Amino acid sequence: MALKDYVFKKSLWVFHFGGASCNNCDIEILDCLTPRFDVERFGIKLVGSVRHADVLLVNGSINVRDKDRLLEIYRQAPKPVLVIAIGACGCTGGIFAESFNFAGPVDKIIPVDAYVPGCPPKPEAIIAGIVALINKKKAEKEVEHAA
Amino acid sequence: MEEKIINIGPYHPLQEEPELFKLYCDGEIVKNIDWVTGYNHRGIERISESKTFDEVFFLVERVCGICSTSHPFAFANCIEEIGRIELPDRAKYIRSIIGELERIHSHLLWVGLAGHFLGYNTVFMWAWKYREPVLDLFEMITGNRNSYAMFRIGGNRRDIENDKIPRMRKVLDMIKRKTDLIKGAIMDDPVIHARTKGVGVIPKEAIIDYGALGPTARASGVDIDVRRDDPYAAYPLVDWKVIVEEEGDVFAKAKVRILEMYESISIIEQCLEGLKKEPEGTHYVPVKNIPAGVGMGHAEAPRGEVFHFAITDGSKSPIRHKIRAPSYQNIPTFKVSGVGQTISDTTIALAAVDPCYCCTERMGFAYDYKTGRKTLNGKDLIELSQRKTDEIRNKLNK
Ligand code: SF4
Numbered sequence: 001m002a003l004k005d006y007v008f009k010k011s012l013w014v015f016h017f018g019g020a021s022c023n024n025c026d027i028e029i030l031d032c033l034t035p036r037f038d039v040e041r042f043g044i045k046l047v048g049s050v051r052h053a054d055v056l057l058v059n060g061s062i063n064v065r066d067k068d069r070l071l072e073i074y075r076q077a078p079k080p081v082l083v084i085a086i087g088a089c090g091c092t093g094g095i096f097a098e099s100f101n102f103a104g105p106v107d108k109i110i111p112v113d114a115y116v117p118g119c120p121p122k123p124e125a126i127i128a129g130i131v132a133l134i135n136k137k138k139a140e141k142e143v144e145h146a147a
Numbered sequence: 148m149e150e151k152i153i154n155i156g157p158y159h160p161l162q163e164e165p166e167l168f169k170l171y172c173d174g175e176i177v178k179n180i181d182w183v184t185g186y187n188h189r190g191i192e193r194i195s196e197s198k199t200f201d202e203v204f205f206l207v208e209r210v211c212g213i214c215s216t217s218h219p220f221a222f223a224n225c226i227e228e229i230g231r232i233e234l235p236d237r238a239k240y241i242r243s244i245i246g247e248l249e250r251i252h253s254h255l256l257w258v259g260l261a262g263h264f265l266g267y268n269t270v271f272m273w274a275w276k277y278r279e280p281v282l283d284l285f286e287m288i289t290g291n292r293n294s295y296a297m298f299r300i301g302g303n304r305r306d307i308e309n310d311k312i313p314r315m316r317k318v319l320d321m322i323k324r325k326t327d328l329i330k331g332a333i334m335d336d337p338v339i340h341a342r343t344k345g346v347g348v349i350p351k352e353a354i355i356d357y358g359a360l361g362p363t364a365r366a367s368g369v370d371i372d373v374r375r376d377d378p379y380a381a382y383p384l385v386d387w388k389v390i391v392e393e394e395g396d397v398f399a400k401a402k403v404r405i406l407e408m409y410e411s412i413s414i415i416e417q418c419l420e421g422l423k424k425e426p427e428g429t430h431y432v433p434v435k436n437i438p439a440g441v442g443m444g445h446a447e448a449p450r451g452e453v454f455h456f457a458i459t460d461g462s463k464s465p466i467r468h469k470i471r472a473p474s475y476q477n478i479p480t481f482k483v484s485g486v487g488q489t490i491s492d493t494t495i496a497l498a499a500v501d502p503c504y505c506c507t508e509r510m511g512f513a514y515d516y517k518t519g520r521k522t523l524n525g526k527d528l529i530e531l532s533q534r535k536t537d538e539i540r541n542k543l544n545k
Contacts, residue, residue, distance in 0.1 A: 018165060019165070019186075019187075020165070020186065020187045020188065020189045021187070021212075022208075022209040022210065022211060022212040022215075022294075023211055023212035023213055024209075024212025024213075024215065024293040024294055025212070026212075027212060027213065027256070027293070028292075028293070030275075031275065031279075034259075034271075034272055034275035034276060034279075035272050035275070035276040036276060036279045060187075061189060063186070063187070063188055063189060065185050065186050065188070066165065066186055069157065069186075094209075095194070095205065095206055095209055096189045096190075096191075096194070096209075098194055098197065099189050099190035099191075099193065099194055100190050100193060101188050101189060101190045102189075102190075119209075119294060120212065120292075120293055120294065122292060
């Protein structure tokens with residue numbers, strides 16, 4: 001088992017990329033850190049640089065100008081990195097998918113491991129998304145071991 | 148001395164949306180500021196022309212998530228002006244209640260983040276904690292914590308049933324007590340005084356020149372507020388006052404926002420009284436079609452005046468829709484408030500003008516690619532700011 005796979009089981013460090021969003025997703029992500037939801041008790045924390053991150057949260061629709069920057073940030077991330085698309089915008093482009101400036105959705109630009117739909121998703125949903133992803137990773141590992 | 152460039156952004160905590168600020172610094176002093184945008188352009192005005200009037204509300208709600216009622220508010224005012232639609236009183240009260248609840252949660256959000264930038268993470272956590280009950284109210288009334296989808300042409304999509312009023316009152320009482328607490332924590336703290344008084348001052352003339360709006364303007368002695376100057380919804384039916392401060396510094400801006408929260412609570416309480424007098428179910432008037440015409444509508448968002456302009460031709464969608472948000476006016480005042488300050492003060496000065504930022508701990512690039520010069524990132528900035536607070540705190544404690 002690669003060290004990084006082992007690390008994915010707990011204390012994920014998260015880097016947050018807000019594309020052309022309406023902010024609500026960004027705020028709900030921040031809300032996860034504040035006392036009511038407090039994801040830091042699970043060791044999950046936001047970090048200032050993607051070079052320190054295990055997880056890349058992407059929210060908002062990706063416009064033409066964001067696209068290269070998202071690719072660059074993905075390139076800088078230590079691999080393997082988990083990518084989670086947050087919100088209707090992150091998953092599909094949402095209401096902005098018809099825009100002339102739309103270059104996404106996220107999964108057309110970089111590989112995405114999990115989707116959290118909602119506009120905006122509640123903090124509970126974001127936490128549930130991360131937990132589901134951790135469980136999926138664990139299950140994958142077990143299958144690998146059995147094989 | 149070598150000039151240092153500090154990039155704030157494009158993916159950085161200070162701004163609500165991805166935007167790039169370049170600070171040109173000589174040592175500790177910020178000499179100039181550049182502003183680059185476009186990372187968040189979504190073509191909303193264009194999309195709007197392909198949507199029906201009912202759908203446009205969902206779209207404009209997503210111009211800015213924090214003010215997700217102000218834009219529908221302004222758009223409704225605009226279309227209702229074209230259609231000459233008169234709202235029933237109950238609809239007006241409901242609109243004002245939603246608008247003011249939003250102001251409370253938005254101002255709490257600002258207080259929290261301002262606290263964070265000053266190194267007062269306790270204020271950050273507290274303010275956001277007390278913001279949650281407001282979001283719960285929204286969830287109870289509208290079904291969603293943000294993006295409430297509450298308005299439609301001619302009124303509201305949903306009623307606020309009278310049996311929800313006691314619970315709302317209870318939460319409002321709680322928020323009032325907590326606002327007292329936050330006010331005490333900010334107004335009486337010598338460290339916060341030292342960090343914010345006389346910092347990021349925008350003189351009255353500069354506000355007028357830049358056309359700045361909302362609390363930014365009101366903190367510099369410019370007495371403007373759309374709710375009073377061009378009344379809409381239930382604001383003429385209730386009793387409230389516009390908060391104006393003279394100093395124009397960060398402290399004054401904080402004070403304006405905190406005092407406005409009390410006004411908002413009182414407006415909501417009066418609106419709840421008003422609701423009781425109006426029969427349930429009169430929260431909208433049916434509207435068949437919108438005639439051809441030109442309309443303008445504005446509304447006072449937590450950050451200032453939101454302005455919408457639309458042209459209709461009698462069909463189902465607007466043929467032109469123009470939006471102007473207050474931050475567009477407020478952001479350039481950085482040139483006045485930020486230039487000439489130390490870097491750590493610029494951090495809070497930038498933050499004080501436009502309170503609509505949401506993503507802590509995002510960063511700019513660590514190196515300027517072209518010149519290879521080292522630049523500071525967002526985290527360094529916040530650390531600088533927090534360190535200064537610590538120094539002041541230690542000095543005062545001695
Ligand atoms: S998914 Fe909805 S809430 Fe999230 S950024 Fe997009 S429009 Fe805003």
